[in-house]
Amino acid sequence: MSVRINPDPAPDLLAAIALNRQAQSTALQQISTGRIVNRLSDNPAAASQDVLNHVQSNQDDQFLQNNSFLQSQAASTDSTLSSVVTAVTQAISLGVEGANGTLSDANRQAVAEQVSGIRDQVLGLANQTFQGNYLFAGTATSTQPFVLDATQPDGVKYNGNTNVNSIQISSGQSIQINLPGSQIFTNPAGDVLGALNGLITALQTNTGLPAANTNLDQAFTEFTTQRVFYGNALKQLQSSQTSLNSDKLQLATQENTLVGVDLATSITNLEQASTATNAILSATNQILSTLNLLNYLK
Amino acid sequence: MGSLFATLGITLGAMEADRGAVEITSNNIANVNTTGYSREQVNLSENAPVEIGNILFGTGVTLGQTTSVRDNLLEQRLDQENQSASQLNSFLGAMSQVQSLFNETAGSGLQSPLSAFFNSLTQLSTDPSNSSYREGVLTAGQNLASALRQDSSNLQALQGNTDLSVVQSVNQVNQLTQQIASLNVQVSGLESIGKDPGAFLDQRTQLVRQLSGLIDISETSAGNGSLTIATTSGAVLVDGSQSFELSTQVNPNTTYHDVFSNGVDITPNITGGSLGGSIQARDQAIPGVLNQLDTLGYNLETSFNTQSRAGFDANGTAGVNFFTQPASAAGAASSIAVAISDPNLVAASSDGTVGSNGNALALANLQNQAIVSGQTPINYYSNLVFQVGNQVSQAQSEQTAVGLVQQQLTDQRGAVSGVSLDEEAVNLIRYQSAYEASANVVNVVNQLLTTTINMTQ
Numbered sequence: 001m002s003v004r005i006n007p008d009p010a011p012d013l014l015a016a017i018a019l020n021r022q023a024q025s026t027a028l029q030q031i032s033t034g035r036i037v038n039r040l041s042d043n044p045a046a047a048s049q050d051v052l053n054h055v056q057s058n059q060d061d062q063f064l065q066n067n068s069f070l071q072s073q074a075a076s077t078d079s080t081l082s083s084v085v086t087a088v089t090q091a092i093s094l095g096v097e098g099a100n101g102t103l104s105d106a107n108r109q110a111v112a113e114q115v116s117g118i119r120d121q122v123l124g125l126a127n128q129t130f131q132g133n134y135l136f137a138g139t140a141t142s143t144q145p146f147v148l149d150a151t152q153p154d155g156v157k158y159n160g161n162t163n164v165n166s167i168q169i170s171s172g173q174s175i176q177i178n179l180p181g182s183q184i185f186t187n188p189a190g191d192v193l194g195a196l197n198g199l200i201t202a203l204q205t206n207t208g209l210p211a212a213n214t215n216l217d218q219a220f221t222e223f224t225t226q227r228v229f230y231g232n233a234l235k236q237l238q239s240s241q242t243s244l245n246s247d248k249l250q251l252a253t254q255e256n257t258l259v260g261v262d263l264a265t266s267i268t269n270l271e272q273a274s275t276a277t278n279a280i281l282s283a284t285n286q287i288l289s290t291l292n293l294l295n296y297l298k
Numbered sequence: 299m300g301s302l303f304a305t306l307g308i309t310l311g312a313m314e315a316d317r318g319a320v321e322i323t324s325n326n327i328a329n330v331n332t333t334g335y336s337r338e339q340v341n342l343s344e345n346a347p348v349e350i351g352n353i354l355f356g357t358g359v360t361l362g363q364t365t366s367v368r369d370n371l372l373e374q375r376l377d378q379e380n381q382s383a384s385q386l387n388s389f390l391g392a393m394s395q396v397q398s399l400f401n402e403t404a405g406s407g408l409q410s411p412l413s414a415f416f417n418s419l420t421q422l423s424t425d426p427s428n429s430s431y432r433e434g435v436l437t438a439g440q441n442l443a444s445a446l447r448q449d450s451s452n453l454q455a456l457q458g459n460t461d462l463s464v465v466q467s468v469n470q471v472n473q474l475t476q477q478i479a480s481l482n483v484q485v486s487g488l489e490s491i492g493k494d495p496g497a498f499l500d501q502r503t504q505l506v507r508q509l510s511g512l513i514d515i516s517e518t519s520a521g522n523g524s525l526t527i528a529t530t531s532g533a534v535l536v537d538g539s540q541s542f543e544l545s546t547q548v549n550p551n552t553t554y555h556d557v558f559s560n561g562v563d564i565t566p567n568i569t570g571g572s573l574g575g576s577i578q579a580r581d582q583a584i585p586g587v588l589n590q591l592d593t594l595g596y597n598l599e600t601s602f603n604t605q606s607r608a609g610f611d612a613n614g615t616a617g618v619n620f621f622t623q624p625a626s627a628a629g630a631a632s633s634i635a636v637a638i639s640d641p642n643l644v645a646a647s648s649d650g651t652v653g654s655n656g657n658a659l660a661l662a663n664l665q666n667q668a669i670v671s672g673q674t675p676i677n678y679y680s681n682l683v684f685q686v687g688n689q690v691s692q693a694q695s696e697q698t699a700v701g702l703v704q705q706q707l708t709d710q711r712g713a714v715s716g717v718s719l720d721e722e723a724v725n726l727i728r729y730q731s732a733y734e735a736s737a738n739v740v741n742v743v744n745q746l747l748t749t750t751i752n753m754t755q
Contacts, residue, residue, distance in 0.1 A: 008712050015705055041690035041691040043687075049680070050403065058413040059416075134653075165426075165655045171666075293723035294726075
């Protein structure tokens with residue numbers, strides 16, 4: 001006796017149709033979203049890694065935004081300091097001119113006036129702000145850092161502090177982004193503002209001019225040494241910008257590998273599922289409408 | 299030698315048997331698409347012979363009780379697989395919704411507000427005196443808190459919905475067990491008088507199948523055709539003509555319904571059927587995710603507040619808590635909120651000056667520190683995403699496997715009990731031919747009788 005088989009093929013046919021419809025829908029979703037992982041359960045490990053990837057990418061975006069702000073700030077600082085260099089260079093020439101013994105008192109006074117103008121210009125530059133914050137006040141950015149004060153030995157009072165800020169410029173990398181103003185403009189190793197004040201007094205009184213000039217030279221050297229810091233910071237920021245951009249590119253590639261769809265595969269899957277569905281539908285039609293023996297009983 | 303009238307009697311009996319057989323066949327054909335119907339077999343038996351002279355003569359055919367063709371073991375296997383399938387369906391129904399809450403691939407989830415919050419602090423560190431950056435930190439903090447609260451409240455709502463389905467399932471169980479108990483009476487009644495209780499058995503099998511979709515059961519035959527049904531952990535649901543109701547009662551600790559049988563709490567023992575799936579989602583899977591959210595929320599709040607208090611705000615005064623400080627981790631995610639509303643109170647400074655960014659940097663750096671159960675907040679969250687996805691993925695794999703087994707068993711059941719129209723057509727022809735033949739015999743006997751009667755004239 002032959003083995004009896006299930007006389008009702010409908011449930012199997014329906015299951016096969018459902019399976020292929022699901023494969024069609026999955027392939028369609030993959031093609032339309034461009035992602036192979038559309039639910040966490042599609043690939044929990046990839047979905048979880050994707051979270052970290054997104055966080056890193058968002059962080060990079062923020063770092064890039066910060067970087068652009070910091071570069072503007074560093075550029076503005078550098079340009080301010082460059083103006084100081086021009087001004088002090090001019091003051092040095094004037095000092096040399098003032099030290100020339102052939103100069104009349106009136107002319108020396110005039111030179112003193114000019115140097116005084118330069119000192120005010122440098123003072124103004126030392127009190128420069130960027131977006132409302134004093135650039136050279138340490139972290140006391142809301143306080144005007146430098147004021148002329150005759151009671152001070154160098155004639156200048158520093159109202160800022162000696163604190164500095166560091167900024168994270170990429171994941172795990174921080175740099176210091178400012179120097180306290182006192183380190184730049186009133187450094188004991190070379191006090192630019194003090195030396196300018198000294199030169200003015202020397203010119204006005206015609207005493208100690210060579211020493212005042214030497215002081216200014218020394219202060220200028222110290223100033224340019226300190227200035228290098230900002231140039232370096234700017235370079236670091238630029239290099240970090242480049243590496244952040246390449247990191248973002250790598251993250252995008254990684255994301256594509258993790259959850260991106262291989263269009264060729266998905267389209268092939270869609271084709272296969274569609275062909276299979278059509279085949280099953282036509283088979284279903286044939287099987288269910290096939291005449292059985294009862295139809296022959298006439 | 300028998301009489302012609304005896305022959306007529308045999309023929310009449312045969313015609314009646316064939317007519318009955320056609321009726322049974324037509325009943326099979328009528329039920330070809332009836333779910334749970336088991337085909338009935340015609341039982342023809344030869345009548346006892348009579349001895350006339352020294353010769354034994356047959357006395358024809360009798361149509362016996364029909365037999366429903368079923369394999370009880372197969373039905374029980376189907377019930378078992380049905381328990382697993384329903385359990386997985388119901389579990390997946392709830393967990394798919396949990397999964398969609400954290401579907402980072404579709405842009406929902408906590409990754410975005412978490413990133414935005416820490417990024418707002420990184421931004422503030424570039425210019426701590428910038429009031430719009432400070433406002434940005436407050437807004438990002440509020441968004442993060444709101445996302446955590448939203449997820450937590452969605453999970454609780456989901457738990458509540460699952461709880462409702464627990465209560466509904468228990469009501470359905472009680473209705474079914476009542477019906478099964480009354481069918482037990484009918485089946486054993488018919489069996490005791492030697493009749494085939496096929497139709498009632500089919501009904502009972504169908505109801506037991508439905509019951510197995512609701513709760514994990516074990517079936518034992520009581521011997522007289524009646525079925526004893528208990529949960530797999532041993533709580534009796536049906537015993538002969540008696541059914542035992544399950545009841546639900548709100549657990550004051552969880553505020554959800556526990557299931558009781560005869561005053562005993564059987565909730566943790568229910569592992570199968572939709573009830574098992576709902577209970578698993580309600581009492582284990584969803585609370586697991588909620589706990590993780592609470593841990594994340596609590597540790598974020600605590601670490602953030604501690605660091606905030608270590609710094610100074612824009613006015614130079616000591617920092618205050620950024621988030622409201624919860625007493626414990628339990629429920630932290632559902633109550634998390636930003637405690638300050640003045641952007642100047644964000645403690646970005648480490649030395650009391652408005653331009654210092656030390657504390658903003660330290661706050662931003664919390665994202666890289668193992669502040670949540672030995673992991674960074676993002677790593678902890680990405681693990682949560684993995685776990686939720688993995689639970690769903692595993693359940694889906696099991697569902698596929700169970701589905702295949704169910705399909706095979708259904709095929710096997712069909713092979714045993716399903717009505718084949720070809721078979722029935724052949725039977726119909728056989729019984730029709732036999733009926734026609736018997737009618738011809740009547741004709742022949744009639745002619746013989748006529749001949750005999752004419753002999754006497």
